[in-house]
Amino acid sequence: MKRDESRCEPIRDLLAELIYGELDEPSERDVRRHIEDCPACRKELADLERIRAVMRSTPELELPAGLEARVMSEARQALPAGETAEPGSEPSGLRALLSRLFAPPALRPALAAALTVLLIAGIAWLLSERRGSVVERHLEKKTAEPVPSFEAPAAPPEEPLEEKRTTAPPPYPTPAAETTASMQVDEPTASEQPGDGIKHDKSPLRFEAEAKDSSGLHDLLASTATGKTKAGGDAPSPAEKPVEKKLAEIAADEDVGMSFGSVKGGAKPTSAANTGGDLDLSAGEAPTGTLGGYASTSVTKVPAKEPAAVDTAAAKSAPKPASPSAAPTPAMPSPGAAPPSPTYMQPAADMEDDEAIEAEEMKPSKGAGTSGKKSWKDKWADYKAKKKAEKKAKKTKKSKKKGKMAESVPAAAAQGPADVDETQDPFDAAMSKKKKKDYPGCISILSSLKKSPSSTTTSPAKVHHQLASCTASSGDAKKALVLYENLLAKHPSYARRHQAMMEAAELYAKLGDKKGARALLEKLLDVPKYEKKAKKKLEKLK
Amino acid sequence: MGSPRTDNELFSLYLEGDAEAFRELFRRHARGLFNFAYRMLRNAALAEEVAQEAFTRVVRKPPDLSRGTKFSTYLYSVGRNLCIDELRKRRVRRHDPLDARRGADGEGRTLAERLAADGPGTDADAMNRELRERIDDALGRLPAEQREVFTLREFADLPFAEVAQAIGCSENTAKSRMRYALEKLRVLLVDLDPEAP
Numbered sequence: 001m002k003r004d005e006s007r008c009e010p011i012r013d014l015l016a017e018l019i020y021g022e023l024d025e026p027s028e029r030d031v032r033r034h035i036e037d038c039p040a041c042r043k044e045l046a047d048l049e050r051i052r053a054v055m056r057s058t059p060e061l062e063l064p065a066g067l068e069a070r071v072m073s074e075a076r077q078a079l080p081a082g083e084t085a086e087p088g089s090e091p092s093g094l095r096a097l098l099s100r101l102f103a104p105p106a107l108r109p110a111l112a113a114a115l116t117v118l119l120i121a122g123i124a125w126l127l128s129e130r131r132g133s134v135v136e137r138h139l140e141k142k143t144a145e146p147v148p149s150f151e152a153p154a155a156p157p158e159e160p161l162e163e164k165r166t167t168a169p170p171p172y173p174t175p176a177a178e179t180t181a182s183m184q185v186d187e188p189t190a191s192e193q194p195g196d197g198i199k200h201d202k203s204p205l206r207f208e209a210e211a212k213d214s215s216g217l218h219d220l221l222a223s224t225a226t227g228k229t230k231a232g233g234d235a236p237s238p239a240e241k242p243v244e245k246k247l248a249e250i251a252a253d254e255d256v257g258m259s260f261g262s263v264k265g266g267a268k269p270t271s272a273a274n275t276g277g278d279l280d281l282s283a284g285e286a287p288t289g290t291l292g293g294y295a296s297t298s299v300t301k302v303p304a305k306e307p308a309a310v311d312t313a314a315a316k317s318a319p320k321p322a323s324p325s326a327a328p329t330p331a332m333p334s335p336g337a338a339p340p341s342p343t344y345m346q347p348a349a350d351m352e353d354d355e356a357i358e359a360e361e362m363k364p365s366k367g368a369g370t371s372g373k374k375s376w377k378d379k380w381a382d383y384k385a386k387k388k389a390e391k392k393a394k395k396t397k398k399s400k401k402k403g404k405m406a407e408s409v410p411a412a413a414a415q416g417p418a419d420v421d422e423t424q425d426p427f428d429a430a431m432s433k434k435k436k437k438d439y440p441g442c443i444s445i446l447s448s449l450k451k452s453p454s455s456t457t458t459s460p461a462k463v464h465h466q467l468a469s470c471t472a473s474s475g476d477a478k479k480a481l482v483l484y485e486n487l488l489a490k491h492p493s494y495a496r497r498h499q500a501m502m503e504a505a506e507l508y509a510k511l512g513d514k515k516g517a518r519a520l521l522e523k524l525l526d527v528p529k530y531e532k533k534a535k536k537k538l539e540k541l542k
Numbered sequence: 543m544g545s546p547r548t549d550n551e552l553f554s555l556y557l558e559g560d561a562e563a564f565r566e567l568f569r570r571h572a573r574g575l576f577n578f579a580y581r582m583l584r585n586a587a588l589a590e591e592v593a594q595e596a597f598t599r600v601v602r603k604p605p606d607l608s609r610g611t612k613f614s615t616y617l618y619s620v621g622r623n624l625c626i627d628e629l630r631k632r633r634v635r636r637h638d639p640l641d642a643r644r645g646a647d648g649e650g651r652t653l654a655e656r657l658a659a660d661g662p663g664t665d666a667d668a669m670n671r672e673l674r675e676r677i678d679d680a681l682g683r684l685p686a687e688q689r690e691v692f693t694l695r696e697f698a699d700l701p702f703a704e705v706a707q708a709i710g711c712s713e714n715t716a717k718s719r720m721r722y723a724l725e726k727l728r729v730l731l732v733d734l735d736p737e738a739p
Contacts, residue, residue, distance in 0.1 A: 012721070013717070013718075013721060015721070015724075016717060016720045016721050016724055017702065017717065020695060020701075020702075022701060022702055044728075047728040047732075048724050048728065051724060051727050051728055051731060052696070054673070054677065054731060055677065055696050055697075057673065058673050058674040058677055059674070060573060060577045060697065061573075061576065061577055061580055061586060061589075062573075063572055063573050063576055063593075064576075064586070064590045067572065067576070067590060067593060067594055068565070068568055068569075068572065070594055071568055071572070071593075071594055071597040071598065072561065072564070072565055072568065074594075074597065074598045074601055074602075075556070075561055075564040075565075075568075075597070075601045076561050078601035078602050079556075079559055079561060079601075
């Protein structure tokens, strides 16, 4: 009996589903009914089931040892830190709540960004606090500075201060103590700057110290701070002059109290000076910049100039104020400010000029003599300028080095900068041109190198040889031959002399000068390396 | 006692910080994935790499399972793509000759030696090894499309719908490929007796 194949085909399509148990009940019933009647389909189903049985009879490969540990390690790492739960436990309580709030992956980047911002803000705040203490140190030092040109309010006598200390021990050094400290700055002691480093409670002293340099308003501020009304002025005593000198000397050491590294008020520069520099300056601007503005109304010499100096330095070096209060206050100009003394502070524009900066660098001691001692801000500005100049000088030196090479590259090479790398030795540039069969370019570079051999590290003989070789390759055999002859005459100890001789002999032969070629080839017969080649060529010439 | 958690539930727990939920997922699917990769690549070391990489990718870039995608489907599709990448690298994507597979694998070992080394241990039954070798040979003769369908259905135990989803084709195509694969295997393994050990 002939079976209807068209009836079997759809059934066979379903056999795979049947053996894997994916057929729905009605379909399975239909298929089984057909199979009962159809031996071919029955056979096929039996075969398929046998294959499945075979497949199942082969053991699966076991998982390699360590795979689970590695995957689980990855899985834990992929989870945000601290989110991994104890084995078998589920997130619960506060953590579950937090994870529900923040665990959605979409929120994680935002959360991370917010935390980063908070972290940065925290660091900035900490730094600004530290800066504050550094500024205070500088201002404290200033209290000891004699300022002969204006009447500074009298420093409170020692005794009342001592009294004050007994009643309410201040967390900062008293002016008297500070004076001593400043005088002994070469030999810093622990008592010099008590609590140096991070101190945030020195504001009374800060006002007091600033008042010495400043106006009556400062006096008022100082008196408010100290609870005393100051009157009269202290003319600088002759004894203070050596101190000033000493300070001027110390001023040369830029890091006096300017870096976070000099914790004990030591004058030794520290590596932290550079990193702390910007911050110190910006921190120092606030009190002086602000107070300087007030000061300018009554103070004629030093204080009025300070704001300008600070603004200049601030504009250049402290783009980010540490805190709103620390920011320079351009809205508070000093209307009555005296024009800055030319020696006092370099204008911003001039600061760009290396020479001006260098000149300014030479001034500190001079400046101390003419316009009183340089303030720490000026010193800092000088320091920055010095650093800048050094950097620039380094750069110039580097570029000069490069320029020296570049200068030696002939115009032809310079015209094609795309081909010639500035840092590349001109000889290498020539060789790359030779490789590209740019013989005119190559000859041009080599010719200039031949004239100024110092502009390349390659030996003059080699340059000469390559020039001859390139000239020959360019087709100018006569000129090349002249170059070869010159090479052989000028550089008798040239390492590739024999090679040059061979090439020259070839050129002679090319030009039909058999005599010239023979003379060279005969010389080469004594050179083992070229003996065979020379013999062959000689035979050819015959 | 409640019913065991589904894969997707376990994965959600993992995303909430329960690393142990992921361990459970690993234990459910790692062996299947590893064997699938092994059948596809016929190299245990590469299969291990593929399995590890597939799980790693799942945790590093968690899939969105909210639209009804099953975790297993996603995992196998990642594994399958990795296998295809590997096959492409080796340029044995289609109809690789049997002789080539039997030949040196770079370390100069025969297929049987490789299987012995790659297998569970040297104490594995020789007959089993021979049987597996025959099956591997037969699977190796299948075109990759049929092989992956057969392997996913037979060894990874994915329903045809999931197989189709994992390999990115229609369910009917997957079934059709399965049929051809079975027919070919029927011919290739005609002499094998499933009753033999």
